[in-house]
Amino acid sequence: MITTADVRRWIQEAAPALRGAFVHRVWRDDADAWVLLVRHHEGGDPEARATSRAALEVALPADWARVVALPPDLVAADDDRAKKAQARDPHPFLALLRRHLVGARVDDVVAVPGERIVWLDATHLEPSPSPDAQPRLRLLVELIGRQGNLVLGARDDGGHVRCLGALSAGRAPRTFERGTLYQAPAPRPPRPDQPPDEPQLCPEVELEPGRLTLGPAVAALQREKAEAAASASRHGGYLRAARQALRRAEGLVHKLEAQLAEVARADDLERQADLLKANMAAIPRGAREARLTDYATGEPVEVVVALDPAEPVQDQFEALYKKARKLRAGEASVQMRLGEVDRGIADLQGLVAAIEETAPDDDEALDAHEKTLRKLGALPKEAAPRAKAQVNQGPRSFRTREGHEVLVGRNDEENDRLTMRMARGNDLFFHVRGMPGSHVILRVDPNRPPNHESLLDAATVAVHWSKARNRGAAVDVSYTPRKWVKKPRGAKPGLVQISNEKTIRAGNDPERLRRVLGTGRREDAEGDEA
Numbered sequence: 001m002i003t004t005a006d007v008r009r010w011i012q013e014a015a016p017a018l019r020g021a022f023v024h025r026v027w028r029d030d031a032d033a034w035v036l037l038v039r040h041h042e043g044g045d046p047e048a049r050a051t052s053r054a055a056l057e058v059a060l061p062a063d064w065a066r067v068v069a070l071p072p073d074l075v076a077a078d079d080d081r082a083k084k085a086q087a088r089d090p091h092p093f094l095a096l097l098r099r100h101l102v103g104a105r106v107d108d109v110v111a112v113p114g115e116r117i118v119w120l121d122a123t124h125l126e127p128s129p130s131p132d133a134q135p136r137l138r139l140l141v142e143l144i145g146r147q148g149n150l151v152l153g154a155r156d157d158g159g160h161v162r163c164l165g166a167l168s169a170g171r172a173p174r175t176f177e178r179g180t181l182y183q184a185p186a187p188r189p190p191r192p193d194q195p196p197d198e199p200q201l202c203p204e205v206e207l208e209p210g211r212l213t214l215g216p217a218v219a220a221l222q223r224e225k226a227e228a229a230a231s232a233s234r235h236g237g238y239l240r241a242a243r244q245a246l247r248r249a250e251g252l253v254h255k256l257e258a259q260l261a262e263v264a265r266a267d268d269l270e271r272q273a274d275l276l277k278a279n280m281a282a283i284p285r286g287a288r289e290a291r292l293t294d295y296a297t298g299e300p301v302e303v304v305v306a307l308d309p310a311e312p313v314q315d316q317f318e319a320l321y322k323k324a325r326k327l328r329a330g331e332a333s334v335q336m337r338l339g340e341v342d343r344g345i346a347d348l349q350g351l352v353a354a355i356e357e358t359a360p361d362d363d364e365a366l367d368a369h370e371k372t373l374r375k376l377g378a379l380p381k382e383a384a385p386r387a388k389a390q391v392n393q394g395p396r397s398f399r400t401r402e403g404h405e406v407l408v409g410r411n412d413e414e415n416d417r418l419t420m421r422m423a424r425g426n427d428l429f430f431h432v433r434g435m436p437g438s439h440v441i442l443r444v445d446p447n448r449p450p451n452h453e454s455l456l457d458a459a460t461v462a463v464h465w466s467k468a469r470n471r472g473a474a475v476d477v478s479y480t481p482r483k484w485v486k487k488p489r490g491a492k493p494g495l496v497q498i499s500n501e502k503t504i505r506a507g508n509d510p511e512r513l514r515r516v517l518g519t520g521r522r523e524d525a526e527g528d529e530a
Contacts, residue, residue, distance in 0.1 A: 011111040014069035017054040027086035060148030064222035068215035116143040235360035245378035273320035399519040400454040405443040412494030415439040425483040430462040437466025463507035
């Protein structure tokens with residue numbers, strides 16, 4: 001938590017860097033900090049040469065609040081791409097600040113004694129470019145509450161400030177409606193647990209007159225807190241995703257505009273091709289360049305065309321024609337793509353503004369924003385719902401007339417598990433010869449070996465869960481003790497090799513099949529073939 005002592009130190013450093021300078025630009029950065037870039041001019045004349053610059057950075061949320069002066073390079077003041085993106089920012093309060101503050105001279109920056117409140121007074125020496133800009137202004141920064149307030153007002157000779165607009169959390173009983181008089185918040189009584197009024201942020205940094213040392217240290221510390229909070233917040237994550245998508249779209253605009261600039265070369269390429277074609281006979285073989293006279297404008301103009309000495313002149317001017325056609329053919333698609341990206345940028349700008357106005361705990365609105373983000377490509381598309389994992393029910397289980405257990409694998413993976421892990425060495429393995437089907441295991445009790453009827457029961461089950469189930473005729477079923485079943489290294493699931501097998505004919509006895517299936521669970525008896 002910042003203290004009034006922190007605010008006092010920040011302004012003690014910032015005021016000399018800002019006083020007497022003119023507001024040059026105002027913008028918002030990606031971390032929701034508000035930046036005023038000011039410039040000092042020779043002789044205090046805004047039309048004269050700029051001699052120095054500084055930036056005032058304001059952040060309102062209590063956990064990373066600050067009002068500090070920074071060198072221009074720490075706020076990317078000279079980043080052309082950032083400036084273009086900032087110019088497109090549609091935030092209404094930003095537009096208000098630009099309309100009234102840009103071009104005004106900073107008269108003073110003051111920390112209100114005993115309060116976490118700062119005000120900046122500015123004056124227009126000449127009429128502002130904006131017709132409704134007030135001549136004398138006050139920008140108030142209140143670092144109170146969870147979000148703080150940023151209020152712009154017009155001041156009169158009596159020291160009263162009439163609100164022009166505000167960026168506010170909207171939960172305080174005070175109003176900042178346009179035209180109302182600004183009222184300072186009532187002082188709060190001290191709390192028993194209130195920390196002493198001593199600097200809490202970067203107290204070890206000494207203030208050096210003429211140098212900005214404290215502001216950069218405080219800004220770096222508070223930005224880390226803001227980034228950590230944003231990464232842990234759904235609201236912050238959506239806002240960050242929308243802004244990143246907006247930056248990508250703006251970068252794509254730059255690329256498309258560069259491609260359109262290339263289209264302008266088509267006329268030059270075609271003109272060079274025309275000159276080469278008209279003067280082909282006069283250009284010596286192996287020339288590296290051709291100096292030709294162009295009369296297209298009515299006046300002779302010398303044109304120098306670079307040549308490849310290894311290529312015939314005809315091939316070269318035909319290549320120029322081809323390139324010019326290609327550039328022109330691509331112009332329509334680039335223009336169409338540029339229009340689509342511009343519409344996407346407008347949608348993203350609106351979405352950013354909508355997310356900013358959404359309360360972090362408004363889950364319904366955040367759900368709607370999430371859908372829009374996915375639709376605009378700012379978030380990955382929702383993955384298709386996974387198929388519900390089948391519960392491993394284990395192999396199907398039946399009983400022979402003698403009471404021996406018959407186990408049937410449900411799929412290739414379970415066939416492997418049944419045969420290679422569950423079956424004992426003397427249990428009998430059954431499988432229809434030469435046809436795909438389930439593995440069938442007949443449990444063998446050493447004290448009561450299965451008779452021929454039990455073998456037929458198990459073989460009939462093997463036919464039922466194989467590709468031979470609908471033949472209606474008996475087929476050969478191989479069987480052998482499990483110890484003679486091997487799985488080749490690297491073989492796919494369900495594939496095994498058997499040896500020492502015997503065969504039995506089964507599959508043409510519906511009554512036997514019904515009897516055996518009747519001993520199992522209903523879902524096992526009705527299951528499909530493997």
